[in-house]
Amino acid sequence: MEKINIAELNKSFGSDELKEELKNHVKENDFVICFAYTDYGGDFFDKIAIEYFKKYYKDNIIIEKTRYNGKNAFLFGEVAQEFWKETENYLLGFDELEEFYYQKVNEQELEDFEYFIENELKEKYLFESEKVLDYLLTEKAGYYSITPQGLDFGWETLTNELLELGLIF
Numbered sequence: 001m002e003k004i005n006i007a008e009l010n011k012s013f014g015s016d017e018l019k020e021e022l023k024n025h026v027k028e029n030d031f032v033i034c035f036a037y038t039d040y041g042g043d044f045f046d047k048i049a050i051e052y053f054k055k056y057y058k059d060n061i062i063i064e065k066t067r068y069n070g071k072n073a074f075l076f077g078e079v080a081q082e083f084w085k086e087t088e089n090y091l092l093g094f095d096e097l098e099e100f101y102y103q104k105v106n107e108q109e110l111e112d113f114e115y116f117i118e119n120e121l122k123e124k125y126l127f128e129s130e131k132v133l134d135y136l137l138t139e140k141a142g143y144y145s146i147t148p149q150g151l152d153f154g155w156e157t158l159t160n161e162l163l164e165l166g167l168i169f
Contacts (some may be wrong), residue, residue: 002034003045003084014072018064022074025062033080037148038070045091047071047148048104050095053079070148110143112151120155125168132167 004012006026008129013036026032037046051095053106060079064072075083083094092098113136117129136158144153162168 001049004025004029004034005029011148012074012093014074015064017070018062018074019146021062022076029097030076031084033073033075033083035073036070038066038068040068041150042070042148044105044108044148045101047098048101049073049075050162052100055100056167057097075108105146108146108150109137112153113137113140116158118154120159121162121168125159125163127162127168132162135162135165 002012006023006028009022009032010035012019014022014034022032035049037044037050050063050071053073053075054063056116057075057079060077061073061075066072086094092101102125113133115134117132118126121127121132122129140153140158144151146152159168
């Protein structure tokens, strides 16, 4: 996330087409918020912020898909100013963004832990899926960093922990 003045648009992420489209929505002295992420840059917050503003403030955001599973977006208008002001001390302090963000974190954790169970454990070990999933969601939720691609954890390390705990055999 980055706050830029429209005069500094050439320093921001986004194609020339996206920047030209933005110019149709803003005045010369306006500032905009730039969100950007890919498999190699940006963060989970940028991804969720784009989803949030697309859902709730679709008239104040323009978005483009990028290479490497990413997106670039510009938030503009009064919403951008309110967002910047209200998030000065707490990034999730705008409107219902905190609730939306943590809902998406929970969804991502569930998705990644289910994927881990189905694709890493199921063929190699004996276990009760619900018990393992419950352990992961109660003991490991919030434990790993989260990227635009999902949870950042080592499958081997987590598998060894589950073995030591006797949750898988």
